[in-house]
Amino acid sequence: MICNHLTAQNTTLEITGKVIETNSKQPIEYATVTIxxxxxxxxxxxxxTNTDGIFTMDTKATNFYIEISFIGFATQTFKDFNISNNKINLGVISLSEDEQALNEVVVRAEKSQTEFKLDKRIFNVGTDLSSTGASALEVLNNVPSVNVNIEGEISLRGSQGVQVLINGKPSVLTNADGNALGTITADMxxxxxxxxNPxxxxxxxxxxxxxxIVIKKSEKKGLNGAASLNAGFPASNSFGLSLNKRTEKFNLFSQLGFGKRLFPRESETINSDLVNNITISSNGESDFNEKFGTILIGTDYHINDSNVITLSGTYAYEVEDQYSTTNYNTTDATNAITDSWIREETTEATNPKLRYELQYKKDFKRHKxxxxxxxxxxxSFRKDQSSDFLNTILTGTDTDLQQETRTDYKLEDYIFKLDYTHPFLEKYTIETGSQYAINIVSNDFAVSNLENGIWVDDVDLTNIFDLDQKVFALYTTAAYEGDAWGVKLGLRMENTDLNTVLINTNETNSQDYTNLFPSLHTSYKINENFSLQAGYSRRINRPGLRSLNPFSNIRNNFSISTGNPDLQPEYTDSYEFTSIQKIGKASLNLxxxxxYTTDVIERIAIFIDNVSISRPENIGTSNTTGIELNGKYSPTNWFSLNGDFNLNFFDRKGIYESESFDFKGNKWSTSMxxxxKLPLExxxxxxxxxxSKYKTLQGEVADILYADMGVRKKILKGKVILNVSVRDVFASRIFESETLQDDFYLFDSNLRGRFVTFGISYGFGKGEAMEFSGQRR
Structure with a gap:
C-alpha cells in the first residue's frame, strides 16, 4: 500500500531507514528525521540517526509526511511511502550537499569565531565545533584567553578564580564536584x-x-553521556557517570559519582623568640582520607519557543578521616634541645551537601x-567533626597532654535574581535587575583538656559563632553599540546587613551599610581582528567566615590563626585598558x-610566649599597577600553545597600633x-x-615553580579515552612564607607532593568520553 493518510486509529507504525552522503556513500550521523x-x-x-546513519522510530499519526535533513545538505521529503505490516522502510536515503545553503552558513557562522563587544568577547560556536560531539570543556579550550587542562580545571588569563555561569546565572552544573559540564555538548x-572586568x-x-555559556533553545538531540573510572597514587579512585537526554520539550541531565581519595602533606614550622633566643620547631606528616558520593539531576522544560523552566539539584556526602604525627623540639641559645615531644591527631568528620536551582527564562519575539x-x-552544607590530640613527651619536664575538639558547622546560602534586557533603536540596550543573597552560618566549636581523668572545657576557646548576612542589590546599565565604537554605563546599589554573635559570651557585632558601584566600559573596533577596550568598575571584598570567626583549629598550639568579627570589607577601584588582536592563527591580549584598594585586609602576627597568633585587620591602602600579556597560538591542528605573563608593582601604606606598615614591592607570574596531537590518536x-617571591606586611612569600603533564589516547573513534595525568611532576610545589620582626621570626612550609592519576572514559550517544576528576572544591 502506498499512502500518507491512514484511517485506522491507534495503529503504531515503525519507520526505519539509513541516511548516507551521496558522493562518499558514507553514513551521516545525527541527521534529523522528522514526522x-x-x-x-x-x-x-x-x-x-546513529553512528551508522540508521534510524528507527514509532508513531501513531495518521496523516503525515517525513523529512530527512542535515545541516549543509538538501532536505529530502517523503509524502508517499510503502506501509507493510505496520512498517515503513524508507531504505537508503542519499543526501546531497546544498551549495547555496553551505555558502550561507559559511558567511554566517560555519566556522567558530570571536566577536568584540563592549565589556566582553563573544565566541560564537560554529558547525566546525558543534558537529563534533565535543563537550563544553573542549569548546572552552578553543576560546581565546581560556584554558582547560587535562583534568578539566578552567582558567581565564592564567587565573583559576574564574566564575562559570550558564545562561548568565550560577548553576549546579558549574558547582558540583566533577566535570558536570561534560553533560553539555558543543551542539547545545x-x-x-x-x-x-564585570x-x-x-x-x-x-x-x-x-x-x-549560552545554551541554544531545545532541539531533538537524543541521548548522550559518559562513564569514567579513575585510579591514582596517592590513592585517588573514582567512578563517574553523566547522562543527558534531549527531547522536543525536555532536556534531562544527571551525574553520579563516588570514590575515595588521599591527600598527604608534609609541613615544617619555626617559631623563634629573638629576645630570649628560644626556638620551637616542628616537622610533621599528615594523611587526609576522604570517601565521597554525589548525585546531580535536573531538567529544562521548554513550555514553548519563548518560555523555559529549569529545575535541578545535587546532593553530596563526604566522610573524612585525618591522621597526623608531628615532632616538636625546643632549643636554647646554644641550639641544644631542651624539650621534645610528639603530637598526634586523629580527626573524623561527615559533610552532607545539598544544592538546588529553579530558573525561568522568557524570550520576546520583538528582538532576539x-x-x-x-x-x-x-x-546547604554541614560538618560534624571531632578531633583527638595527644602530646607524648620525649625530653623535658612537661607531662603528656591530651585534648579534643568538637565542631558542629552549618551553612545555608540562598540567591534570588531577576534580570531584564531590553534592546531598542537597533544600537541601544538597557539592562536592569535585582538580587537578594542570604548567608546563614553557625559554628559550634569546643576545646576540652583531659585533667585528672576528666574532660574539662577550655572556656577561652569554646563558643558558638553565628553569622547572618543579607545583601540586596539593584542595578541598571545602558549601552550604545555602533559598528565600530560603543559605550556602556552602569550603576549597582548594594545594601549589606551583617550580624554576628558569640552566643556563650554574648558578644555581638552589627553592620548595615549601603554602597554604590559604578561601571564604565568602552570599546573601539579598528578592524575585524583588532579591538581596543577600556573599563572601570568598583568592587567589594566582604570578609568571609574564616576571617570573621574568632576561633581556630588547635592542630599546632604554637601557631594559631583566628578571625576578627569587627573586620570591615575592602573596596577596590579597578581600571583596565586592553588591546585584543588576532594575527593569523594567534590571538594576543595585552x-x-x-x-586602588582601601581598608586592605591583612593578617597581623603577634608573638606571646613562643606562640604566634595571626588575626586579620583592616590596614591602610594599596595601589597596584601592572601589565598582563596573554597569548594563544595554534599554528596547526596538532599543536597549540598558551602563555600568560603578569607583572605588577604595589605601594602599600598603613598604620596599625601606631606602627607604620608602609612598603613597596613587586611580584610577577608566568605560565605556559x-x-x-600525535599519530595514533x-x-x-x-x-x-x-x-615570584614577594614582600608581605611582615615578611616574604617564597617563589614557586612547578609543572604538570598529561597523556591521552583515543580509541574506538574517540568514544573511549585512556589518560594519565601527573600533577606537580617534580614535587616542587612548596608553599613557604617567612615573618621577620625585631623580636621574633616565623617560618611555615607545606608540600602536597606528586599526584598521578590513570583513567578510562567511555562516551555514548553524542557524549564525549571525559575524566571525572572528583576534585575538591
Whole structure:
C-alpha cells in the first residue's frame, strides 16, 4: 500500500531507514528525521540517526509526511511511502550537499569565531565545533584567553578564580564536584561570553573574571553521556557517570559519582623568640582520607519557543578521616634541645551537601536579545567533626597532654535574581535587575583538656559563632553599540546587613551599610581582528567566615590563626585598558591595569610566649599597577600553545597600633602550556607555572615553580579515552612564607607532593568520553 493518510486509529507504525552522503556513500550521523502533520505542517515527533546513519522510530499519526535533513545538505521529503505490516522502510536515503545553503552558513557562522563587544568577547560556536560531539570543556579550550587542562580545571588569563555561569546565572552544573559540564555538548552551545572586568550587572564581590555559556533553545538531540573510572597514587579512585537526554520539550541531565581519595602533606614550622633566643620547631606528616558520593539531576522544560523552566539539584556526602604525627623540639641559645615531644591527631568528620536551582527564562519575539530571567539558587552544607590530640613527651619536664575538639558547622546560602534586557533603536540596550543573597552560618566549636581523668572545657576557646548576612542589590546599565565604537554605563546599589554573635559570651557585632558601584566600559573596533577596550568598575571584598570567626583549629598550639568579627570589607577601584588582536592563527591580549584598594585586609602576627597568633585587620591602602600579556597560538591542528605573563608593582601604606606598615614591592607570574596531537590518536599536554617571591606586611612569600603533564589516547573513534595525568611532576610545589620582626621570626612550609592519576572514559550517544576528576572544591 502506498499512502500518507491512514484511517485506522491507534495503529503504531515503525519507520526505519539509513541516511548516507551521496558522493562518499558514507553514513551521516545525527541527521534529523522528522514526522510532520499534513494539516498544519507542525512537528509530530522525530529522531536522529546513529553512528551508522540508521534510524528507527514509532508513531501513531495518521496523516503525515517525513523529512530527512542535515545541516549543509538538501532536505529530502517523503509524502508517499510503502506501509507493510505496520512498517515503513524508507531504505537508503542519499543526501546531497546544498551549495547555496553551505555558502550561507559559511558567511554566517560555519566556522567558530570571536566577536568584540563592549565589556566582553563573544565566541560564537560554529558547525566546525558543534558537529563534533565535543563537550563544553573542549569548546572552552578553543576560546581565546581560556584554558582547560587535562583534568578539566578552567582558567581565564592564567587565573583559576574564574566564575562559570550558564545562561548568565550560577548553576549546579558549574558547582558540583566533577566535570558536570561534560553533560553539555558543543551542539547545545550557542556562544560563550568572556568578561574580564564585570559591569554593574554582576556581583560587586571580587572575581578574576566571568565565563558565561549560552545554551541554544531545545532541539531533538537524543541521548548522550559518559562513564569514567579513575585510579591514582596517592590513592585517588573514582567512578563517574553523566547522562543527558534531549527531547522536543525536555532536556534531562544527571551525574553520579563516588570514590575515595588521599591527600598527604608534609609541613615544617619555626617559631623563634629573638629576645630570649628560644626556638620551637616542628616537622610533621599528615594523611587526609576522604570517601565521597554525589548525585546531580535536573531538567529544562521548554513550555514553548519563548518560555523555559529549569529545575535541578545535587546532593553530596563526604566522610573524612585525618591522621597526623608531628615532632616538636625546643632549643636554647646554644641550639641544644631542651624539650621534645610528639603530637598526634586523629580527626573524623561527615559533610552532607545539598544544592538546588529553579530558573525561568522568557524570550520576546520583538528582538532576539530581549529576555526576562528569574533564578533561585539554594545550598546547604554541614560538618560534624571531632578531633583527638595527644602530646607524648620525649625530653623535658612537661607531662603528656591530651585534648579534643568538637565542631558542629552549618551553612545555608540562598540567591534570588531577576534580570531584564531590553534592546531598542537597533544600537541601544538597557539592562536592569535585582538580587537578594542570604548567608546563614553557625559554628559550634569546643576545646576540652583531659585533667585528672576528666574532660574539662577550655572556656577561652569554646563558643558558638553565628553569622547572618543579607545583601540586596539593584542595578541598571545602558549601552550604545555602533559598528565600530560603543559605550556602556552602569550603576549597582548594594545594601549589606551583617550580624554576628558569640552566643556563650554574648558578644555581638552589627553592620548595615549601603554602597554604590559604578561601571564604565568602552570599546573601539579598528578592524575585524583588532579591538581596543577600556573599563572601570568598583568592587567589594566582604570578609568571609574564616576571617570573621574568632576561633581556630588547635592542630599546632604554637601557631594559631583566628578571625576578627569587627573586620570591615575592602573596596577596590579597578581600571583596565586592553588591546585584543588576532594575527593569523594567534590571538594576543595585552592589558594595562591599576587597582586602588582601601581598608586592605591583612593578617597581623603577634608573638606571646613562643606562640604566634595571626588575626586579620583592616590596614591602610594599596595601589597596584601592572601589565598582563596573554597569548594563544595554534599554528596547526596538532599543536597549540598558551602563555600568560603578569607583572605588577604595589605601594602599600598603613598604620596599625601606631606602627607604620608602609612598603613597596613587586611580584610577577608566568605560565605556559602546550598541547600536541600525535599519530595514533595520542595527545600530550605539558604545562609549567612560576610565581615570584614577594614582600608581605611582615615578611616574604617564597617563589614557586612547578609543572604538570598529561597523556591521552583515543580509541574506538574517540568514544573511549585512556589518560594519565601527573600533577606537580617534580614535587616542587612548596608553599613557604617567612615573618621577620625585631623580636621574633616565623617560618611555615607545606608540600602536597606528586599526584598521578590513570583513567578510562567511555562516551555514548553524542557524549564525549571525559575524566571525572572528583576534585575538591
Amino acid at each position: 510532520l502533520s499534513n494539516n498544519n505542517k507542525k512537528t509530530i515527533t522525530g529522531t536522529v 552551545i550557542e556562544k560563550i561570553e568572556v568578561i574580564t 559591569s554593574a550587572k554582576y556581583d560587586a564581590e571580587g572575581t578574576s573574571g566571568i565565563i558565561n 536579545d530581549q529576555d526576562l530571567l528569574f533564578s533561585a539558587l539554594g545550598s 592589558s594595562l591595569y591599576h587597582r 602550556s602546550s598541547k600536541f 595520542f595527545e600530550i599536554e605539558i604545562s609549567g607555572d612560576y610565581f
